[in-house]
Structures are given as C-alpha cells and as structure tokens.
Amino acid sequence: MRDHTEFDSFAAFCDQSPWAFDDVADVRDVSRARLDEYVAGRTDFETWEEMKTRAAEEEIIDQIVS
Numbered sequence: 233m234r235d236h237t238e239f240d241s242f243a244a245f246c247d248q249s250p251w252a253f254d255d256v257a258d259v260r261d262v263s264r265a266r267l268d269e270y271v272a273g274r275t276d277f278e279t280w281e282e283m284k285t286r287a288a289e290e291e292i293i294d295q296i297v298s
Contacts, residue, residue: 236286237275245274 239245246253249270251262259267259280267280277283 236277236283239274248274 233239233241233245237245239248242256246259251258253259264280268278271280271283272278275283277286
C-alpha cells in the first residue's frame with residue numbers, strides 16, 4: 233500500500249474512504265464506478281481491479297522471493 237497509495241495499510245485506505253467498511257467483504261457493496269473514482273483519486277491506479285491485481289502480483293512475488 234505504501235508504494236502505490238498515500239496509506240500505510242489497506243485498513244487505513246478503508247478508514248479514510250467515504251464508506252463504512254467493517255471488513256473487506258463490504259467493498260463489494262460499493263458501486264464499481266464510485267470505488268474506481270476513489271481509487272483513481274487516492275492511489276497510483278485507475279481502477280479497483282487494477283489495484284487488486286497489482287496487490288496480488290506483489291504478494292505472489294514476495295512469497296516466491298522470501
């Protein structure tokens with residue numbers, strides 16, 4: 233998160249959002265267009281899907297390298 237956003241963690245990303253997220257599953261309740269707008273305005277990514285994909289790729293690389 234620190235490399236691509238202004239946040240230290242995914243929790244901070246959620247806490248600063250305009251929605252009340254109690255857990256990751258709550259993200260699904262937000263319209264994709266509004267979520268993409270938030271992501272584009274607060275991260276290096278244009279869409280939620282792009283951000284999730286990059287996070288997954290980096291996690292896989294970290295696991296392989298570790």
